[in-house]
Every structure is written in C-alpha cells, then in structure tokens.
Amino acid sequence: MVSLGNVLFNGLAYGMLLFVISVGLSVTMGLMGFANLAHGAFAMLGGYVATTLMNKAGVPFLLTLPVAFVAVAAVSFVLERVLYRRLYRAGELDQVLLTIGLVFMAVAGATYVWGPGQQPVRMPDYLTGQWTVAGIDIGVYRLFLILVGIAVTAALVLGIERTRFGAMIRAAVDNPRMAQGCGINVNRVFSLTFMAGSGLAGLGGAVGINLIGLDPGFPVKFMVYFLIVVAVGGLGSIKGSLIAALLLGVFDVGGKYYVPEAGAFIIYAVMVSLLLWRPAGLFGRR
Amino acid sequence: MVSLPVASPQASDAARPSRAVTRLERRSRWRWHEILFWLSVASCPLIVPDDLVLASQVLIAGLFALSLDLLLGYGGIVSLGHAAFFGVGAYAAGLLARHGWGEPVSGLLLSGALAGLLGFALSFIIVRVRGIALLMVTLGVSLVLHEAAVKGYAVTGGDDGLQGIAVDPLLGMFPMDMWGRTAFGYSLAVAFAGFLLARRLVSSPFGLALQGMRENGRRMAAIGAPLRRHSALIYTVSAALAGVAGALLTQTTEFVSVEVLGFQRSAEVLIMLILGGAGHLYGAFIGAAVFMIVRDQLAAANPEYWFFWLGLMLVLVVLFARGGIIGGVGTIAYGLGARFRKGGTR
Numbered sequence: 249m250v251s252l253g254n255v256l257f258n259g260l261a262y263g264m265l266l267f268v269i270s271v272g273l274s275v276t277m278g279l280m281g282f283a284n285l286a287h288g289a290f291a292m293l294g295g296y297v298a299t300t301l302m303n304k305a306g307v308p309f310l311l312t313l314p315v316a317f318v319a320v321a322a323v324s325f326v327l328e329r330v331l332y333r334r335l336y337r338a339g340e341l342d343q344v345l346l347t348i349g350l351v352f353m354a355v356a357g358a359t360y361v362w363g364p365g366q367q368p369v370r371m372p373d374y375l376t377g378q379w380t381v382a383g384i385d386i387g388v389y390r391l392f393l394i395l396v397g398i399a400v401t402a403a404l405v406l407g408i409e410r411t412r413f414g415a416m417i418r419a420a421v422d423n424p425r426m427a428q429g430c431g432i433n434v435n436r437v438f439s440l441t442f443m444a445g446s447g448l449a450g451l452g453g454a455v456g457i458n459l460i461g462l463d464p465g466f467p468v469k470f471m472v473y474f475l476i477v478v479a480v481g482g483l484g485s486i487k488g489s490l491i492a493a494l495l496l497g498v499f500d501v502g503g504k505y506y507v508p509e510a511g512a513f514i515i516y517a518v519m520v521s522l523l524l525w526r527p528a529g530l531f532g533r534r
Numbered sequence: 535m536v537s538l539p540v541a542s543p544q545a546s547d548a549a550r551p552s553r554a555v556t557r558l559e560r561r562s563r564w565r566w567h568e569i570l571f572w573l574s575v576a577s578c579p580l581i582v583p584d585d586l587v588l589a590s591q592v593l594i595a596g597l598f599a600l601s602l603d604l605l606l607g608y609g610g611i612v613s614l615g616h617a618a619f620f621g622v623g624a625y626a627a628g629l630l631a632r633h634g635w636g637e638p639v640s641g642l643l644l645s646g647a648l649a650g651l652l653g654f655a656l657s658f659i660i661v662r663v664r665g666i667a668l669l670m671v672t673l674g675v676s677l678v679l680h681e682a683a684v685k686g687y688a689v690t691g692g693d694d695g696l697q698g699i700a701v702d703p704l705l706g707m708f709p710m711d712m713w714g715r716t717a718f719g720y721s722l723a724v725a726f727a728g729f730l731l732a733r734r735l736v737s738s739p740f741g742l743a744l745q746g747m748r749e750n751g752r753r754m755a756a757i758g759a760p761l762r763r764h765s766a767l768i769y770t771v772s773a774a775l776a777g778v779a780g781a782l783l784t785q786t787t788e789f790v791s792v793e794v795l796g797f798q799r800s801a802e803v804l805i806m807l808i809l810g811g812a813g814h815l816y817g818a819f820i821g822a823a824v825f826m827i828v829r830d831q832l833a834a835a836n837p838e839y840w841f842f843w844l845g846l847m848l849v850l851v852v853l854f855a856r857g858g859i860i861g862g863v864g865t866i867a868y869g870l871g872a873r874f875r876k877g878g879t880r
Contacts, residue, residue, distance in 0.1 A: 472677060
C-alpha cells in the first residue's frame with residue numbers, strides 16, 4: 249500500500265507541472281476569450297525543443313528550459329498574428345475548429361520530424377535520485393518540479409500585481425475600452441500575454457518530459473487535463489488554476505494508486521459535476 | 535411532456551392563410567435539385583458498384599453529421615462530444631445483437647431511443663451552461679462514457695471492441711453481404727428517413743423558433759419562446775438521431791470499436807459539418823462525402839501524415855470558407871443568378 253504522504257508529494261509535483269503548462273491557457277481562454285485547444289501543442293513543441301537541444305547539440309538541461317520558453321513564445325507570436333487574431337471576434341466554435349486543425353497539423357508534423365515514438369531523455373545526475381524523509385520518498389526531480397511551479401507562481405503574482413505591465417493587463421481585462429482610452433495598446437498587451445502563456449506551456453512541456461513523457465500524441469492525450477484545470481479553476485484566474493491543478497494532480501495520482509481500475513473516470517466525473525455546480529469554475533468571475 | 539406546435543395546413547386554409555404559413559409551405563416544397571441529389575445517391579450501386587462499403591460509411595457519417603447539424607447548425611448549440619450518442623447507439627445495437635436480439639430494424643430503433651433517452655437526461659444539464667463551459671461539459675460527458683467503455687471490459691470488450699455480433703437478415707430477406715449491397719440499401723433507407731424527419735423538423739414552426747434562438751436568443755425570449763424547452767427538445771432529437779447512426783454503423787459492420795466514443799470521432803463529425811456547411815440539411819451529407827473520400831485517398835497515399843492535410847483543410851475552411859461547401863456554392867450560384875437576371879432584363 250502506498251502511503252498517503254507519497255501520494256500527496258507525487259500528486260503535488262504532477263499538479264505543479266499541470267499548473268505551469270495550463271496557466272497560459274487560462275489566460276488565453278479567460279482574458280482573451282479564445283478557446284485555444286492547441287495549447288498542448290505549444291507544450292509539446294517546448295518538449296521537442298528541449299530534447300533536440302539535449303540529444304543533438306549536448307546543451308545542458310537547465311539551459312534548454314529558457315530556450316524552450318523563448319522558442320515557443322516566438323512561434324505563438326507568429327501564430328497569433330497570422331491566425332488567432334482573425335478569430336477573436338468569431339464564436340468559440342470557429343476557434344475550436346481552427347485550433348483542432350492546428351493540433352492535427354502539429355501531431356502529424358511532430359511525427360514527421362521526430363518520429364512516432366517516445367523521446368528518450370537523460371536527466372542530469374543532480375536531478376535524479378531519491379531521499380526518504382519521515383517515511384516519504386522524495387524524488388529529486390519531483391522536488392525540482394515543485395520548485396519550478398512555486399517560482400512560476402511567484403513570478404506571475406509579482407508580475408501581475410507589482411509591475412507596470414501587470415497593471416496594464418489588469419486594466420485591459422477589467423475594461424478594454426477604458427484601457428484603450430487611457431492610451432494602453434490593448435491588442436499588444438494581450439498579444440504579449442498570450443506569448444508569455446504559450447512560453448510557459450513550452451517550459452512546462454520541457455520540464456515535464458521526465459514525468460509524463462513526450463510523443464506526437466501529447467497534445468491530444470493531455471488536452472483534456474489542461475482544459476480541466478482551466479475550466480475547474482475558473483477562466484483567467486491564476487489562483488483557481490493553481491488550486492485546480494494541484495487537486496487534479498493529487499486525485500489523479502491517488503486514483504492511479506488506489507483504484508487503478510477506474511482510470512481517468514473519476515477525474516472526468518469530478519470535472520462534469522463541478523462544472524454543473526459552478527459553470528464558471530471554482531474561482532471564475534462570470 | 536414537451537408538445538410540438540405543428541402547423542396544420544387545413545386549419546389555416548379554413549381561416550385566412552397567414553403569410554408565415556405560406557412561407558413555411560414554400561420552404562418545405564421539394565426542389566428539383568433535391569430530387570436529383572437523392573436519385574444520384576440511390577444510383578450508387580450502378581455508378582460505383584465496387585465502393586458500396588465506402589458509400590454506406592458516407593451515408594452513416596452523413597446521418598451523424600445531420601444530427602449534429604440539427605443541434606449546432608439550427609439550434610446554435612455547440613457540442614465537443616457528440617460521439618457520446620453515436621457511441622451509445624453503436625454499443626446498444628451491438629449488445630442487443632450479441633444477446634439474442636439480432637433483428638436489425640427494431641434494434642436500430644431501440645438503440646436510437648436509448649441514445650435519445652440519454653440525450654434527454656443530459657439536456658437538463660446542457661440548457662444550464664453556455665459558452666466554453668458547455669464545450670467542457672459535452673466533452674467531459676463523452677470522455678466519461680469513453681472511459682467507461684474502455685474499463686468495462688466484461689460488457690464492452692474494452693479496447694478490443696465488441697466482437698461476434700450477428701445481425702439477422704434485413705426484413706428477414708436480405709442478409710448482410712460482403713460487397714455491402716444490403717448495407718448500402720439499409721443505410722440509404724435509414725439516412726433518407728432521418729433526412730425526412732430533419733427536413734420536416736426544421737421547416738416546422740419549432741424549427742423556425744430554433745433558428746430564431748440561434749440568431750438572437752434574447753429577442754426570442756422576449757417574444758415568449760421557451761428557450762430551455764426548445765434547446766432540450768432539439769438536444770434529445772439530435773442525440774436519438776446520432777444514436778441511430780451509431781447503431782447503423784454497428785449493424786452494417788458487425789463490429790464496435792471503442793473509438794466510436796472517442797474525441798476524434800466528435801472532432802471528425804464537426805469537421806464534416808463545417809466542411810459541408812452547417813445550418814443546411816445537405817451540408818452534412820456533402821461534408822461527410824467530401825471528408826470520407828478525401829480521408830480515404832489521403833490515408834492511402836500518405837498513411838502516416840494524412841492528419842496534417844486534414845488539419846490544414848480545417849484551418850483553411852475556418853479562415854476562408856465560413857459557409858462550407860454549400861455556402862461557397864450558394865454564393866457563386868447567387869452571383870451567377872444575379873448576373874443572369876441582369877443580362878435578361880437588358
């Protein structure tokens with residue numbers, strides 16, 4: 249029997265990873281009103297950037313992370329300019345269709361470039377290994393994930409509450425017309441926010457390979473998880489995303505340990521019933 | 535109990551025919567290109583005798599897309615998990631046949647009714663949520679069912695699918711043959727019946743109210759249309775029709791795979807409908823035909839990467855051809871017609 253402490257620790261690590269990947273989606277769906285189902289494809293791209301750099305060019309793991317962030321942010325910038333921007337005013341159906349199309353293209357493209365199999369990764373020695381503290385097995389890599397999650401949360405909270413750009417985001421979200429009138433370029437603010445969110449997905453994809461793997465099916469396989477985090481947490485709410493991601497992580501890991509025969513059933517059922525109870529999510533504003 | 539307001543021609547003839555009723559009657563009149571369409575579909579065994587299996591798959595997919603068209607194209611209700619009903623119908627027909635109820639027509643109706651019942655139960659939820667949450671709930675429901683089918687190995691066969699389905703000869707006379715002749719005739723009859731039902735529905739006052747809700751829900755509410763009841767009704771009908779399509783697939787292929795409930799199935803039917811043109815009864819069938827044929831060709835030519843072309847097709851349709859194929863043809867025909875009329879008066 250797996251101890252509760254282990255489930256909690258592993259669940260938190262998994263949840264933090266889900267949070268890092270999905271918080272950008274929360275921004276896109278909540279603040280910009282865009283149903284971006286291709287968010288997982290951004291995460292996958294980050295993962296491939298990192299593995300390619302490590303395996304082909306011998307770049308150290310920690311250095312691949314900022315590169316993955318920047319590369320994915322750049323790609324998302326182009327996509328936003330060329331495709332997404334045209335559909336801001338369209339209904340969510342058109343947005344869903346466009347982004348499903350992008351997912352299909354990303355899956356086939358990744359298969360073409362990197363092959364259909366799982367990507368092999370070798371983590372640096374200082375991130376492997378395990379300690380046992382008070383009967384809980386603490387994997388160093390999972391601890392690293394939790395630290396990354398905490399760092400991202402802190403950066404987001406500080407960035408939005410303490411910086412000038414953060415104030416502009418808050419203004420643009422609360423009242424876009426008023427913000428525009430005050431001389432804030434709302435389009436540019438949103439587009440930069442979108443880039444940052446996608447970059448975080450890329451970062452999450454890169455740090456996540458060791459835990460959840462990487463293959464061309466990634467965007468479809470995990471799409472639902474990211475959507476659950478966003479929908480349950482409440483669109484556009486960082487706090488909501490964090491809590492939803494951690495809950496999802498703990499319940500998913502716990503479910504896999506204790507009731508493996510139920511599979512993902514519990515998670516989906518929890519999502520549907522939570523959304524019935526509060527259609528706008530736990531911390532949704534609408 | 536939900537009662538349908540049905541326009542009765544006799545009653546309105548007795549009184550003075552109102553403008554709305556005459557317009558409804560004009561809408562429901564058969565046009566020559568509709569008759570041509572169904573005649574050409576019916577002549578498939580003569581034109582493409584070797585591709586009847588694909589042709590029946592197209593008809594089944596078209597019926598499934600038609601069920602989504604009623605919900606999305608006419609009702610304006612978006613669903614990311616319409617495969618839930620298709621899959622329930624498919625499994626119901628398979629399980630019935632496996633447990634001794636091999637008679638196809640009654641099995642088909644029963645499976646459709648079961649899917650409709652599920653749709654009716656879920657409609658209480660559906661009418662309460664809107665926007666992105668609606669997408670999530672519909673997706674979530676289909677995922678729950680998919681997961682249940684995967685894990686319920688004892689009943690559903692899990693990932694291996696449901697095998698050993700024996701369907702009785704159709705009407706006691708026509709056994710399913712390997713060239714798909716019976717399957718084609720059966721699919722054609724069911725798809726046409728479903729089409730007639732949908733056609734009757736969308737040109738009824740209820741159908742018009744539905745389209746009004748799609749265009750402007752607030753205004754319809756203001757003139758007293760019961761929005762939630764209408765939404766629930768169309769959701770139920772759409773679910774039942776999707777279930778019939780699923781059951782038809784099971785009976786003509788004598789196999790159920792767990793992917794009938796998968797997300798990809800829901801995405802594909804959306805693509806077919808958008809490709810053909812949502813909000814138009816023929817859009818579903820034309821989209822299904824184009825999608826299935828293109829997929830067939832692409833998968834044969836490029837088995838590993840056809841997904842890429844599918845995605846590209848979708849992106850292009852969303853960006854440049856909002857009305858789908860029907861919309862595009864309509865625009866061109868309207869333009870030609872305008873030019874022709876202008877030339878005629880000169």
